[in-house]
Amino acid sequence: MNTERLIYLPLGGAGEIGINAYVYGYGKPNRERLILVDLGVAFPDMDSSPGVNLIFPDVSWLAERSDRLEAIFITHGHEDHVGAVAHHYSELHAPIYARPFTANVARMKMYENGQPDDAVSAVEPWPARVEVGPFSVGFVPITHSIPENSGLVIDTPCGRLVHSGDFKLDSSPVLGGPFDENLWRSLAKPGVQALMCDSTNVFAANEGRSEGSLSAHIERAVLGCKGMFVATTFASNVARVKTLAESGEKAGRKICLMGRAMKRMANASVKMGIMPEFPSTVDIRDIKNHPREELMLIVTGSQGERRAASAQLSKGKYNGISMKPGDTFLFSSKTIPGNERGVLRVINDFSKIGVNVIDDASDDYHVSGHANRPDLARMHDILKPRFIVPIHGEHRHLREHVALANNRGYRGVFSANGMMMDLSGPEAAEAGHIDVGRIYLDGKMKIGAYDGIIRDRLSLARDGHVAVSVVVDSHMDTIYGPWCKTVGLSRDGASGSPLTDVIEDDLGDFIDKTFKRLLAEDGDVEDEIRAIVRKRIMAETGKRPHISVSINQVGE
């Protein structure tokens, strides 16, 4: 057990789509030098994380070993890969490497969160390398949906690893060069010990379609629209924003970008020379100088987010612009599971205005940025790795991807978040298990997913809150109150009386009869009060609210 080994440990992304964070290590057991690939976020929902701003991986395992952490590598600028980089920097303190566009995104995040943006270094693509500890890491360009997306070659004393990152095999992308099969074949020459491979679309049976296939459809839709044309997609899908803008321009429209994130991403791409040929855009303030039928807006809010441009437009106005009958609204996007209700609300609100909506039911206006099942098989065959380790997927995706690998004669290795694998030898072996949690950004504070705070909030959401206060004097023999306030409960109960009255009556009886004796006996008065309130509210309303009891002592 004292020889060097190569380990792999996903802290996020292997068991969900989002929150990517993958650790690689090389060295003697428990003395391995480490690198981290990606450090992303996920987004909250009312069902499991109400009120939360962002969801981070729990990197405490890594933070406790930050003296062994050589560097952080970011494959591309999407939130699920770069979003947590600034929030965890103070715990990890490792240099961050990325290609220039991604580095720019990461630096903005560092700056906005009061972290040193010079911790981020921009690096050139393959064949350039970053040498850190026992690792030599290169960024290999590959098609996705954002500029400078890369897979990583990670050379180690135990051989070459390839971390695919997010990818598709696109021969006619609208951003960057096409998938370069020869380049990727050349990576396999020295042999590949393991491929950590995107699993998002492992259930998609057909070959993926190219981003380039969309423009004709979009242009036709724009030409068919007699009013204003509005399209939405993820702001971070820079390729799609470009496809939309170019198709709109071909159809004779002036392009206007709306929504902070949309403008920011597109401007960064233009400024960095990644999209020199992006159509010139109209400023929102100048929109009124153009006839509606000559305009195409590209807006945020493809997932029906309440505050984004699309939802605001569907409710009436946004930035002084309103939609009218005869306008068209295009979802050039796919609804992420869980967001359906929000998207349908936007569609129905547009329907009320008389706007024609092209939803995501057709494949003509959206392609995925991820490799489908046959594309994954092709990538396996290009790299011919000893191990195929599925990443970037829910449990079902990872399991299916392992089966795909095994069925085609490769060794699929299943590793979900927290499962450390030893990949040094001819066989992969489990090397331990780490408890991985989730950290929530909640306003300004970081809270643990299992701290009980969220559990309490969900209980408040379902059953409301009752605050009870009782006052005793210093000798415990004069008692005032009780007073009671409810939130999130009906005013009256089944008896027809106000809830607060019946509770105060119940507690009054209790106080007269039992309270002093219990206090004297050191009994749990708070618990007793809570039980009385709980019972009465259940009888009156059938609800189980959270009950806060304060017993206040007054006087000297």
Added chain:
Amino acid sequence: MNTERLIYLPLGGAGEIGINAYVYGYGKPNRERLILVDLGVAFPDMDSSPGVNLIFPDVSWLAERSDRLEAIFITHGHEDHVGAVAHHYSELHAPIYARPFTANVARMKMYENGQPDDAVSAVEPWPARVEVGPFSVGFVPITHSIPENSGLVIDTPCGRLVHSGDFKLDSSPVLGGPFDENLWRSLAKPGVQALMCDSTNVFAANEGRSEGSLSAHIERAVLGCKGMFVATTFASNVARVKTLAESGEKAGRKICLMGRAMKRMANASVKMGIMPEFPSTVDIRDIKNHPREELMLIVTGSQGERRAASAQLSKGKYNGISMKPGDTFLFSSKTIPGNERGVLRVINDFSKIGVNVIDDASDDYHVSGHANRPDLARMHDILKPRFIVPIHGEHRHLREHVALANNRGYRGVFSANGMMMDLSGPEAAEAGHIDVGRIYLDGKMKIGAYDGIIRDRLSLARDGHVAVSVVVDSHMDTIYGPWCKTVGLSRDGASGSPLTDVIEDDLGDFIDKTFKRLLAEDGDVEDEIRAIVRKRIMAETGKRPHISVSINQVGE
């Protein structure tokens, strides 16, 4: 304005899928005699109705006119058509008519809610009629997915109305007879003034498929499974339960029904002679006497509901039965928008156990119970009504269905919840607008959707709660406290101190300096306290909790 007229007023179902409740009236304006067709519920979600049990239509308009309400007709036994019948009976007090199977469902609901079940009368199908006031109503059998589903013929002095209810045009259903085109053509002979028509699948471009087309696929899936086979669908989709059971039996399996709703619906159908040929089932207690590979379970929980059999099985055990690697779990259902996350959780949990999941991605194991676009057009042509009034759809469905009617030479009439239409004459005319809300069953209580209770709960869910109490004596000059309790907030704030400490400090300062003067001046002390707490919590945590302040007066 003093001549009789025929009116139509949807109180639910025209603007959503669920909560069906349609009023028809005939008579002099504001003296019309009324009937109600269907009285259904919808189901809550965390985003907009946390903690709620059921969503009812607001029938207060009708309750205020219950002396004019002749009867309630229920088209079929699905919850979105019959679910609210018992909860609103005490307000409406009208006789309820339905075919025997549906009447049985309605009676059970009445009984369970302490309402008189003899208010429900079972009636024979067309050509039998129920004569109520100026209306003559007949139940016309039509294919859907539950026994004895019917459309209604409503003859009025202004001509014949046809209320389609839920329907599909199925020539080989597994329950009841096939769609009888000749019968439906015969309904059109006297001319149809208006067709109120199901809009659920107006966006589905191809002809609907028959329930009968599924059995071969399901049988094949069962034969291909080496372990236990488990399938889920809606318990109320009695046709599907039958298809599943028969396919399983053909594949040599013993059938076991699991989940209260599943057994209840199937038993009722068998007992009433509607499914005499239903395969004999194994009792759950006897399951252990059968080898796993000879069993097929049909279970509740097709929407990933946490407490249903499927979610329980995915978490480990249910009724002593656990799933094992090599078992198969089939979703013979479609995921309703908004339920995706729950369904994916179940699928991933099964994946962790090693169970093969057949999700709803394939069309082989599920068909819709509703007519697709070409089927709707066919129904229009069979009945050739003067007006086509889309029902049973969100706004976008109704709008699209009106367009479909208009494009094919009919007169589509758009009427969303609360829009009263006068359908007496050769042209349809708006005849008023009613405010329609939603009533929530919340534990035992009925609350209004806009009473503020749910708004408060959503705010509690996002930002938690702070209870503050301050005590003053009867002369307002001795003050104790303040005391503070938080729920759903992190214990410490950004300053590193416990939130409750910093709040109590702030309030202490305020009380020393300003409190007495404000009280003396009759200022709003509560508001002032709330502002201080709000400001501090925002500074410490970035959150905006609900703040309950109680100022308690003690002493004589």
